[in-house]
Amino acid sequence: MSNTKKVSDDLSVTGQVTLSSWEEILEIAQKNTPARRVRRPGQSPSTAPIPSSLHKLSPDTEPPVLLYRDTNSWCPFCERVWFALEEKEIPFATEFIDLSNKPKWYTDLVPTTLVPAVKIEGKLVYESKDILLALEERFGPTLLPEDxxxxxxxxxxxxxxxxxxxxxxxxxxxxxxxxxxxxxxxxxxxxxxxxxxxxxxxxxxxxxxxxxxFxxxxxxxxxxxxxxxxxxxxxxxxxxxxxxxxxxxxxxxxxxxxRPAYHRVKSDEITNNLLLRRRWGVTPIGNLLPPDPVISDEIQFRAEAAERLTDNREVAIGDILKNSGVQALAVNGDTSAVKEAVYLHLRLLADYLINGNGTPLPWGRVGGKDNADPLVAAVGAITLAYVRNRICAPRDMSAGAATAFRAAADQVLASLY
Ligand SMILES: N[C@@H](CCC(=O)N[C@@H](CS)C(=O)NCC(=O)O)C(=O)O
Incomplete structure (x- = not known):
């Protein structure tokens, strides 16, 4: 454990470059992306996107639409409605429904018990097609031909x-x-x-x-x-x-x-691939699709990914420790070294997203070739593999940012050994 401590202390000085602090990363990231989300402490999902039109409302005014959609942003029928709300720039609030444990108030409210549903100025409408038509009736600009x-x-x-x-x-x-x-x-x-x-x-x-x-x-x-x-x-x-x-x-x-609205609501290809495997248990006949290199290199997406990771790192750490299996590496039940190594690799990833665009990783093996701690590298590998597959767009960040995030995680992972 003392060795691990030394390695992480040394990290910002023993590599060939100095690793940015979380504060520095956040500052640079926020300068390079306008994307911001609201935090939802203790809830699932832990953050939510801010509708692009919310600024149209004066403070203390209720948005005219309340959208009920699934917590994981997987539902294609919810996506239709969300897409329409963004296209028409209708300010809306979102209530997330956990489909694996739907609250009774929701099943009492919505006859089908399915998502999506909306309240338009207090009036309930459900079934995505009927919601689209109801939004058309109440709000412009029209998404139906005039002729x-x-x-x-x-x-x-x-x-x-x-x-x-x-x-x-x-x-x-x-x-x-x-x-x-x-x-x-x-x-x-x-x-x-x-x-x-x-x-x-x-x-x-x-x-x-x-x-x-359109x-x-x-x-x-x-x-x-x-x-x-x-x-x-x-x-x-x-x-x-x-x-x-x-x-x-x-x-x-x-x-x-x-269409900008499409990019706000769409998922990325890898989220789709992972989701299908998890939900339907289907077997890929080849490799999952790799992250798109053009999107991965765009600074706005890299910055959004770094901003998300940095701002939400406490939640990410909690999730990694609880669900990735990394705690199995704790020595004599002491998880502090594991936790420290998780932090370290998330910071490497965030730093790489901001500072390492398109260039080879400068760090090499964490702690230097002769000084590497096997525990640190093993924890790093688990951390990076876990977050790479755990990120889900658009639940956690936009599809473009998720693509950049996964490509960077792959790069950092490849530099570990
Ligand atoms: N016809 C409905 C379909 C909605 C639907 O199937 N929603 C799914 C999520 S993708 C759902 O609520 N599933 C929960 C359940 O089946 O209990 C619509 O267009 O709104």
């Missing part, structure tokens, strides 16, 4: 998005155990036929969206197509993005990518 004929088609397509079987067929293909190759081939063919239909629908109006403007039809499909595009390559070896059969779907993804 009456096109408006009617939009409403029909919104209905179709619920009833045309696309979702069921797509998720069945994604979820099917691989043993029966014939069944899998049938499901793939059925899925492709549905994608062909979407591809044709996307061609009916000029521009990249379903209708001549509409609630787009935000009905986007959470599902995103999850499929992220997971099919990993769990089925099937690619939607870059597939020449679906040029319009690809142009549609590109167009969505230009």
């Amino acid at each position: 009456p004929e096109e408006n009617a088609i939009a409403r029909q397509w919104l209905e179709d998005a619920e009833t045309n079987g696309f979702r069921n067929i797509a998720y069945k293909f994604l979820r099917q155990p691989p043993e029966d190759a014939n069944e899998l081939a049938n499901l793939q063919a059925a899925f492709e036929a549905k994608l062909d239909e979407l591809e044709q629908t996307l061609g009916k109006y000029p521009g990249p969206y379903f209708l001549s403007t 509409s609630i039809v787009d935000l009905s499909y986007s959470p599902h197509l995103d999850r499929l595009a992220a997971n099919l390559p990993v769990y089925r070896g099937y690619h939607l993005k870059g597939n020449p059969r679906y040029l319009r779907i690809n142009a549609w993804f590109e167009a969505l990518n230009q």
